[in-house]
Amino acid sequence: MKNGKERRRAEFEAMFRVLWPRAHRVAYRILGQVAEAEDAAAEAFARAYVSWRRVGSLDHREAWVLRVTSNVAVDMARRKARRPGGRAQETEAFEDAVADRVTLGTALASLPRRQREIVALRYLAGFGEEDVARSLGIARSTVKEHARRARTSLRELLGSKDGREDDEAVDR
Amino acid sequence: MKPSTGEPDPRPRRSVEEALELTYRRVRRIRLRRAMPTVAGALVAGVLALVLLVPGLGGDEVVDVLAPTRSTEPTPQPRDASALPHSTPTSPPTATTPPPSPAPTPTPVEETPASQPFQADCGKEYPKRAESPEGMEVALELEGHVFAHGEEITMTVRAKNVSAQPIRNEYSGPRADVWVEDDEHRIWMWSFGRVFPAVQSEETFAPGEEKTEVMTWKQQLCDAEAGEQRGGPPPPGHYVAHGGWTTTEEGSGGDAWWSNPVEFEIR
Numbered sequence: 001m002k003n004g005k006e007r008r009r010a011e012f013e014a015m016f017r018v019l020w021p022r023a024h025r026v027a028y029r030i031l032g033q034v035a036e037a038e039d040a041a042a043e044a045f046a047r048a049y050v051s052w053r054r055v056g057s058l059d060h061r062e063a064w065v066l067r068v069t070s071n072v073a074v075d076m077a078r079r080k081a082r083r084p085g086g087r088a089q090e091t092e093a094f095e096d097a098v099a100d101r102v103t104l105g106t107a108l109a110s111l112p113r114r115q116r117e118i119v120a121l122r123y124l125a126g127f128g129e130e131d132v133a134r135s136l137g138i139a140r141s142t143v144k145e146h147a148r149r150a151r152t153s154l155r156e157l158l159g160s161k162d163g164r165e166d167d168e169a170v171d172r
Numbered sequence: 173m174k175p176s177t178g179e180p181d182p183r184p185r186r187s188v189e190e191a192l193e194l195t196y197r198r199v200r201r202i203r204l205r206r207a208m209p210t211v212a213g214a215l216v217a218g219v220l221a222l223v224l225l226v227p228g229l230g231g232d233e234v235v236d237v238l239a240p241t242r243s244t245e246p247t248p249q250p251r252d253a254s255a256l257p258h259s260t261p262t263s264p265p266t267a268t269t270p271p272p273s274p275a276p277t278p279t280p281v282e283e284t285p286a287s288q289p290f291q292a293d294c295g296k297e298y299p300k301r302a303e304s305p306e307g308m309e310v311a312l313e314l315e316g317h318v319f320a321h322g323e324e325i326t327m328t329v330r331a332k333n334v335s336a337q338p339i340r341n342e343y344s345g346p347r348a349d350v351w352v353e354d355d356e357h358r359i360w361m362w363s364f365g366r367v368f369p370a371v372q373s374e375e376t377f378a379p380g381e382e383k384t385e386v387m388t389w390k391q392q393l394c395d396a397e398a399g400e401q402r403g404g405p406p407p408p409g410h411y412v413a414h415g416g417w418t419t420t421e422e423g424s425g426g427d428a429w430w431s432n433p434v435e436f437e438i439r
Contacts, residue, residue: 038194049199
């Protein structure tokens with residue numbers, strides 16, 4: 001029979017095995033680099049593990065981990081953007097490949113926390129509106145409103161020329 | 173929002189087992205970081221015990237005994253020391269420099285994890301100030317204007333419907349929040365790093381009705397990187413506290429109705 005600590009560890013590892021690729025994907029979409037995305041995802045899981053008594057009991061613990069993953073990744077993107085010469089040190093090939101994602105990461109960093117979390121869960125982690133609402137404990141209409149505001153801000157920050165089409169696409 | 177390029181995202185470089193190992197290494201680092209204040213405290217207690225037990229040492233010589241320890245360790249500095257308000261700019265408080273005190277006791281070494289200085293910063297983007305409704309008045313009260321370094325500070329947020337109509341409000345987490353700012357940063361926020369149960373609730377404020385929330389600040393600080401409150405107390409100086417009462421009202425343009433700012437001092 002497993003004691004409490006072993007049971008918690010087994011629960012955590014079961015969730016980890018299922019969620020790791022998804023957490024990595026969320027971080028990768030923000031950071032654009034595999035190794036950095038692994039670091040961000042690992043950091044989020046580590047924070048979940050040290051607070052597992054609390055986090056493990058949440059109904060939406062997967063969303064909690066993905067939310068923290070996106071926050072960690074956005075912080076990393078923010079630090080990366082601030083680092084003097086950080087971008088200049090990239091090779092040309094990498095530069096083109098990661099440019100959009102670095103821009104997305106820094107753009108996300110400028111959003112209010114709630115909007116950022118909704119963007120991460122809704123568009124990067126692929127949760128439905130209802131799931132995002134349940135995991136954040138807010139009304140579906142609030143998710144919709146925050147997502148709309150976030151899209152407007154991101155469109156301005158990223159300079160999308162076809163924002164209206166984007167809106168229609170993501171609302172479908 | 174700009175969608176992804178359409179290409180499939182690359183798979184993680186590490187296997188799941190390797191990623192798990194990486195995660196556990198980070199867990200050990202987090203635990204070590206959290207344990208540092210305790211370790212630092214134990215070291216100080218050990219040195220003090222030595223001072224008291226060894227004949228010939230004591231009184232003013234306490235400082236001499238500690239001096240070599242300080243000189244061999246790099247003095248930790250915040251990443252952005254200028255952001256911390258100091259009442260005495262020529263002597264910025266650090267983990268090894270106690271604030272002015274009548275008794276020269278070197279105990280403040282325990283106050284901040286010596287190996288993990290950080291810039292206290294909760295971010296200022298949340299909650300965004302809501303502009304309506306006109307009928308709601310939110311106020312913040314502190315139990316004084318001057319507090320001791322490290323003293324627990326109680327803050328009360330009051331929300332009152334001053335209109336003649338009932339006001340209905342929805343919540344998706346805590347009803348209220350409080351935060352403290354220095355000259356540049358929001359250094360503490362009650363909700364920072366906390367996990368709230370996903371519960372949707374609502375309540376109605378009758379005309380004239382007032383509701384309150386009471387929070388306490390143990391003078392810990394926001395560590396944005398760790399995503400938690402730790403360390404502290406902040407250096408003596410002047411600070412400003414704000415309170416916010418949560419709203420999800422459509423069209424309010426924000427997340428909370430803000431209170432008046434309340435200035436106070438930590439000595």
